[in-house]
Amino acid sequence: MSDAAGTQQLFTEYYGHAPVGVWSAPGRVNLIGEHTDYNDGFVFPFAIAERTWVALGDRADRVIRVATSFAPDPVEIHLDDLAPHAVDGWAAYPLGVAWALGRFGADLGHVRGVDLFITSDVPVGAGLSSSAALESAVALxxxxxxxxxxxxxxxxKVGQxxxxxxxxxxxxxxxxxxxxLSEPDSAVFLDCRSLDAEVIPLHFTAEGLSLLVIDTKVTHAHATGGYAARRASCEAGARGLGVSSLRDLDVDDLDRARAVLDDETFRRVRHILTENRRVLDTVRTLREQGPGAIGPLLDASHASMRDDFEITVPEIDLAAATAQANGAVGARMTGGGFGGSVIALVADDRVAELTAAVRAAFAEHGFGEPVIFTEQASAGARRDA
Known part of the structure; x- marks a missing residue:
């Protein structure tokens, strides 16, 4: 029952009274710009159709209680007890948002508690940011x-x-x-240093293109070591090159970086600097030539994540290579890595052929069957009821 009406009904059945409203927020696909965000760089994501819904009801006390269709037990905490280490598990996302609102100026000492009920159809662990969908819906x-x-x-910023x-x-x-921030049929060109955002039309539908998502079903978790290690490498690279952030560098600095840094740190830095350039080139190419011309940039991004940042896994690389060999305009992993999904931009009339080729390749290699579906660039967070 993952929609506004279904979430509203589940809330009423669970708590015994109707909610005051239902809000939702989407997952996302990152078209290009991976691991550049925490380096103050450029990213280019868009919202997907799959969403997380939050029904909210008022309380007379100062307890915040969260329940969900995907976990058996509710979690509750007094607003005065909210703290970074006070909750864990799935409830850390919504309750963490409540705490973070207080860090951004909300006077949590003068608000009443709430009951929340959460549903979602954003795939978990697929690199489509189910976590941000939950955080954004609750924050709104x-x-x-x-x-x-x-x-x-x-x-x-609260969600982050x-x-x-x-x-x-x-x-x-x-x-x-x-x-x-997303809007339909568009992506968000975001400068993660200034937080300036511009909505750029994609025109996939008008150009007869589909965005295929290949969920490898290899799940990942950002709180585990690989993601944190990559971030630490980027910070070490910035220190070694005497800058506060890798955003302060460009591809012209790579020769100096090679001379100063060890090989692994250099390759991590090279991915970030070239990925920033690819984001800028993708936005420019979309404006000047249209979406059919961005394929080589998507392919180059995947190669950089595979070889320099080393965040892909065999299933991910197979999905990307098979898509590239079977008619995709371009294909790359999307998300933080170590599992998740590949996106492939493909002509509408080749979707079935490419889908069959990927399924066959996975079967041949003894991998589990992937989940493959098309995505539409969709609207951002909103109130639904």
Whole structure:
């Protein structure tokens, strides 16, 4: 029952009274720009059709209680007890948002508690940012219900802080920004240093192109070591090159970086600098030539993630290579890596052929069957009821 009406009904059945409203936020696909966000760089994500819904009901006390269709037991905590280490598991996401709102100026000492019920059809662990969808829906709901008046870029920071400090995942602001700022048939060109955002039309449908998502079913978790290790390498590279962030460098600095850094750190830095350039080139190419011309940039991004950043896995590389060999305009892993999904931009009339080729390749290699579906660039977070 993952829609506004179904979530509203589940809330009523669970708590015994109707909610005051239902809010939702989408997952996202990152078209290009991976691991650049926490390096103050450029990203280019868009919202997907799959969403997370949050129904909210008022309480007379100061307890916040969360329940969900995907876990058996509710979690509750007094608003005065909210703290980074006070909750864990799935509830760390919504309750972390409540805590983080207080860090961005909300006076949590003068608000009443709430009951929340959460449903979602965003695939978990697929690199489509189910976590940011949850954080963004809760942030929008609490901001409106509590009358906080925070703008959407600030709510994106709230979600990021919750994920960093409460969940314990050192992610950047890409996912929350995509979930909160996206518009239909468009992607969000975001400067993660200034947080300036521009909505860029994609025109996939008009050009007869489909965006295919290949969920390898290899799940990942950003709170585990690989993601954090990559971030630490980027910070070490910046220190070694005497800058506060890799955003302060460009591809012209790579020769100096090679001379100063060890090989692994150099390759991590090279991915970030070339990926920033690829994001800028993708936006320019879309404007000047249209979506059919961005394929080589997608392919180059995947190669960089595979060889320099080393965040792919065999299933991911097979999906990308098979898509590239079977008619895709371009294909790359999307998301933080170590599993998740590949996106392939493909002509509408070749979707079935490419899908069959990927399924056959996975079977031949003894991998589990992937889940393959097309995506539409969709609207961002909203109130639904």
């Amino acid at each position: 709901a609490l901001d409106e219900h509590w009358g906080l008046g925070l703008d959407r870029p600030t709510l994106a 802080l919750a994920e960093n400090e409460v969940v314990g995942a050192p992610t950047g602001i890409l996912d929350q920004s995509a979930s909160l």
